[in-house]
Amino acid sequence: MKRLENKVAIITGGSGSIGFTTAKKLANEGAKVLLVDIDEESLKERQQEAEKKGLDISYAVADVTDAEDVQNYVDTALERYGKIDLFFNNAGIEGVVKPISEYPEDTFDQVLAVNVKGVFLGMKYVTPKMENGGSVVITSSVAGLVGSPGMVAYNTSKHAIIGTMRVAAQELGERNIRVNTVHPGPVDNRMMRSLEEGAKPGHGEEVKAGYEQQIPMHRYAQPEDISNMVTFLFSDESSYAHGNTFVVDGGFTT
Incomplete structure (x- = not known):
């Protein structure tokens, strides 16, 4: 049996390189996958590519910073597949590269809205519907562990995600929902x-x-390096991995 046979996964940021590479990996392991992204044209292209390979991947268009949109993609997953087992809370944007004194306030707000509020809303609306346990992986970054000059919004957001993960791990462990962060280095x-x-x-x-x-x-890193770690964290092979940070950076943070 494949590692994720009959599992249902939601992936936000699903049309991006890490999101879609992970979707293909999960589908090849037997999962049904719902891609979520704000870019419908890109989602259509990804679904067409998946169909050619016989993979069970569909999509829903959503702005992860909008609570109604988040509720809608959760409802879509339940209507289409009947349950949710796996959640790759992955959507994120990088902002610009400028020192703090020159960093545009509107860009800072936008990065935190997508990277932090988007993660929070995903946790808020997805996890109550994970009725048979499951696994959540949130995409942080090595920028969530160290500082990077010129990237104040991105670094702040990726540090914040670790706090969200640790609270969620405390709250959801008794329901057998595991929550971890993955921290890619440069991809x-x-x-x-x-x-x-x-x-x-x-x-x-x-x-x-x-x-x-x-x-x-x-x-x-190649996107496959990250998708391999995410797949491991979704599988029963990581059944006692909970509330932790998993770094995939080729030694960058050493």
Whole structure:
């Protein structure tokens, strides 16, 4: 039997590289997956790709900062699949790269709305419907463990997520709902291209090379590196892993 046979998963930020790579991994392990994102065109493309591979992946359009939208994607999962077992609380944005003294207030508010309020609303509306236990994984970052100059909003939000996870772990353990955070280091995807360019406009490749030198394994993570950890945390193989931070960074934080 596949590791996640007959499980139902919700993935926010589902059209992004980590979200969709994880969706494919979960579906290949037997899960039914609902992708959630604000970008409907991207979701349609992801679903079409999944259909070609025979994977049970559908989608719902939602703004994770809007309580009504969050309730709607929960209702969609229940109507479509009848239950919720797994929740990858993954949606996030990076903001801009600027020192605190120059950081735009509206951008700060937007990053915290998506990365913190979006996680909170997901926990608020999804976990009461996880009636047979389950597993929640929240995407934080190595930026939730260390400081990164020029990234005050992102770092603040990713630190905050750890607090949310620890409260949820205390509250949900007795219901056999496990809650953990996953902390990717630099991942070779759109978000890192944005941060590299923001750090040194026109010279993003130099920034990337600098990061790679700081990583003992001398490479960025691939989205599959993160999806493998998330899948482990969703499986029975991690049945006593609860309330903890799981770092996938090639040694970056050492």
